[in-house]
Amino acid sequence: MHFVLLSFALCVGLSHGLHSSLQMSVGSKKVLIVGGTRFSGLYLWKELVQRGHEVTLYNRGKTAISKLPCESDEDFAQRSKLTKFIKGNRQSAEEMKEKLGSQSFDVIYDMNGRESGDTAPLADMFNGKVEHFIYMSSAGVYKKSPMMPHIEGDTEDVKSRHKGKLETESYLRQIGIPFTSIRPTYIYGPMNYNPLEEYFFA
Numbered sequence: 001m002h003f004v005l006l007s008f009a010l011c012v013g014l015s016h017g018l019h020s021s022l023q024m025s026v027g028s029k030k031v032l033i034v035g036g037t038r039f040s041g042l043y044l045w046k047e048l049v050q051r052g053h054e055v056t057l058y059n060r061g062k063t064a065i066s067k068l069p070c071e072s073d074e075d076f077a078q079r080s081k082l083t084k085f086i087k088g089n090r091q092s093a094e095e096m097k098e099k100l101g102s103q104s105f106d107v108i109y110d111m112n113g114r115e116s117g118d119t120a121p122l123a124d125m126f127n128g129k130v131e132h133f134i135y136m137s138s139a140g141v142y143k144k145s146p147m148m149p150h151i152e153g154d155t156e157d158v159k160s161r162h163k164g165k166l167e168t169e170s171y172l173r174q175i176g177i178p179f180t181s182i183r184p185t186y187i188y189g190p191m192n193y194n195p196l197e198e199y200f201f202a
Contacts, residue, residue, distance in 0.1 A: 029053045030104065034090055034122060035111030037063040039192055044109065049079050058100060061087040093121035101125065109134045115164035116171045123177050133179040135172060137165040141183065
C-alpha cells in the first residue's frame with residue numbers, strides 16, 4: 001500500500017511515478033473513474049485521456065460535466081468522444097454489478113467513496129482483476145500534530161470525522177487488492193466547489 005499527500009495538482013501528482021513505483025506495465029490502460037464529474041476528478045480525467053489511456057466514467061449522471069479552464073470546445077468534445085460514460089448509482093451494489101460486472105479495467109480510481117460500504121462492492125467486484133486500485137482518502141485521518149507535513153506512518157485518528165476513510169483503507173488492505181490511498185490536504189484551484197482559498201487568503 002502507498003500513501004500519497006497532495007496539495008494542488010492532483011492529476012499530475014497521481015500520474016507521475018505511479019507506473020514505475022508500483023511496477024505496473026507501461027502502456028495504455030483501461031481506467032475506470034468512479035465519480036470524476038467535479039474539480040479534481042475532471043482534471044484527472046483530462047490528464048488520463050491526454051496520456052493515451054482509455055477512460056470510463058461511472059457516476060449518477062446528475063452533475064453536468066464541464067470543460068476545464070482554457071480548454072477549447074473542440075478539445076473538450078474530442079475528450080468526451082474518447083471517453084465511455086456509464087450512468088449508475090454506486091450506493092446500489094446490485095446496480096453497480098449490473099452496469100460494471102461485464103467490464104474489465106486495468107486501473108480503478110475511486111474518487112468519492114466516504115465509507116467502507118461505499119467502496120467494498122467495487123473493490124470486491126474487481127479484486128484479482130485489476131492491476132491497481134486507487135482510493136481518494138484524506139489527510140484528515142491523521143491525528144493532529146504540530147509536526148508537518150504528515151508522512152506515511154504518522155499516527156492516525158480513529159475518531160476523526162474521516163474515520164470512514166480509515167476503515168475503507170483497512171478493508172482494502174484486508175482483502176489484499178493492490179491499492180494506493182491518496183491522502184490530500186487542501187486542494188484548491190480553478191473549478192473548486194469548496195471555497196478553501198478563503199481559509200488562507202480572505
